[in-house]
Amino acid sequence: MNDRVDDVGGRALRVVVADDHQIWRSGLRADLGEGFAVVGEAEDATGAIDVIRSEEPDLVICDLNMPGGGGLAVVRAVADTAPVVILTVSEAERDLLDTIAAGAVGYLLKSTRTDDLRAALHQAARGEPVFSPQLAALLIGEFRRLAAAGDGAGRGTVGGGTAPAPLSPREREVLGLVARGHTYRQVADELFISPKTVENHVRNTMAKLHLSRRNELIRWAVDHGIE
Amino acid sequence: MLQTLAVIQRRSDDADLVALAAAQDRDLRRWIRGEAERDPDTDLVEGLHAMADRIGAGHGVAVDIVTVGSPEVDPVHRDALLGAVTEAVTNAAKHGAPGAVTVFLDVDHDVLVCSVSDDGCGFEPGHTATGLGMENSMRVPIEAIGGRLEIRSRPGVGTEVEMRIPCTTGGATSGMSAWEPGS
Numbered sequence: 001m002n003d004r005v006d007d008v009g010g011r012a013l014r015v016v017v018a019d020d021h022q023i024w025r026s027g028l029r030a031d032l033g034e035g036f037a038v039v040g041e042a043e044d045a046t047g048a049i050d051v052i053r054s055e056e057p058d059l060v061i062c063d064l065n066m067p068g069g070g071g072l073a074v075v076r077a078v079a080d081t082a083p084v085v086i087l088t089v090s091e092a093e094r095d096l097l098d099t100i101a102a103g104a105v106g107y108l109l110k111s112t113r114t115d116d117l118r119a120a121l122h123q124a125a126r127g128e129p130v131f132s133p134q135l136a137a138l139l140i141g142e143f144r145r146l147a148a149a150g151d152g153a154g155r156g157t158v159g160g161g162t163a164p165a166p167l168s169p170r171e172r173e174v175l176g177l178v179a180r181g182h183t184y185r186q187v188a189d190e191l192f193i194s195p196k197t198v199e200n201h202v203r204n205t206m207a208k209l210h211l212s213r214r215n216e217l218i219r220w221a222v223d224h225g226i227e
Numbered sequence: 228m229l230q231t232l233a234v235i236q237r238r239s240d241d242a243d244l245v246a247l248a249a250a251q252d253r254d255l256r257r258w259i260r261g262e263a264e265r266d267p268d269t270d271l272v273e274g275l276h277a278m279a280d281r282i283g284a285g286h287g288v289a290v291d292i293v294t295v296g297s298p299e300v301d302p303v304h305r306d307a308l309l310g311a312v313t314e315a316v317t318n319a320a321k322h323g324a325p326g327a328v329t330v331f332l333d334v335d336h337d338v339l340v341c342s343v344s345d346d347g348c349g350f351e352p353g354h355t356a357t358g359l360g361m362e363n364s365m366r367v368p369i370e371a372i373g374g375r376l377e378i379r380s381r382p383g384v385g386t387e388v389e390m391r392i393p394c395t396t397g398g399a400t401s402g403m404s405a406w407e408p409g410s
Contacts (some may be wrong), residue, residue, distance in 0.1 A: 031237070089230055109233070111237055137294060138295075140295050179331055180293070
């Protein structure tokens with residue numbers, strides 16, 4: 001057990017870093033600094049899954065595009081046992097939605113500034129969902145698209161599936177403030193609610209999106225004659 | 228290549244180099260997506276990015292542009308908004324000593340919502356002559372196009388300037404850029 005002290009939990013967070021570029025892993029290790037102990041590194045999905053299972057870290061920081069199935073394979077294999085944050089250059093909607101649906105706790109862009117990155121990783125280690133503002137904006141767009149699709153010509157219900165759960169006004173407000181670059185604490189202050197409630201709103205948003213994706217898959221399967 | 232540009236944006240202290248990397252990052256992504264180059268003089272989002280790079284490099288502050296979908300507005304709204312946002316970002320970078328400034332832009336139900344948030348030192352709204360002066364220089368052009376402007380600030384927390392503009396004439400699109408309404 002590592003006995004270095006950090007400012008929140010009394011010890012450094014034990015993290016596994018998975019990325020196929022060695023120089024990125026070293027750079028990240030340096031940027032993480034004192035509050036983190038890198039207990040394992042991997043350069044592909046298979047290696048990452050192995051080291052995560054043996055080390056049981058507090059948090060996994062994982063690239064998306066790696067050999068062996070990429071970050072998505074890692075999330076699918078270990079999301080139940082360790083929180084996984086995807087750290088990637090990809091702003092592609094599909095990458096974000098697929099990894100959330102698979103159970104990633106966060107999705108951050110590699111251009112995230114070091115201080116913000118450290119703060120977000122500490123949040124993620126506590127199980128709080130974290131996203132770069134650009135990606136919160138992408139989620140707002142995705143929910144709007146789902147709502148529009150749900151309104152149109154009965155496309156919202158197929159084969160016993162239900163229309164995508166709309167965001168509550170409060171959830172939309174919270175997501176909007178995250179997209180504006182506010183921290184959860186700032187969102188909490190602005191809306192006169194606790195940071196924990198903010199976290200719950202974001203988590204519910206993710207759950208609804210997950211559900212919507214599943215409904216979309218069912219719809220697609222029915223449309224294509226797959227029972 | 229995107230990784231290298233991300234490393235530069237994250238780790239370099241050279242504001243000019245960071246701005247160059249951010250611009251190249253955008254160009255490369257656009258090229259990957261097969262999109263045509265947009266003119267910062269006529270396209271609102273491109274104009275915002277160009278402004279962000281310029282002011283960010285000038286003051287050594289990161290200025291992020293966050294948009295929902297691909298908002299498009301007519302030239303009159305665009306020019307008024309770009310002017311007010313430029314003023315807000317300049318004020319934030321110059322007086323707020325922020326770690327970062329985020330410009331958020333969304334068009335929803337024919338209302339264009341734009342905010343400029345920073346995590347700088349903030350001020351007591353209405354308390355300083357500077358605050359009132361900069362408020363008026365942003366408020367006038369926004370109200371001239373039928374919009375509303377609100378400034379929220381708290382010492383030690385930061386400042387947010389929010390603009391809401393009815394936007395019925397611009398053929399605004401919202402939602403995911405890949406999504407075609409009615410298709």
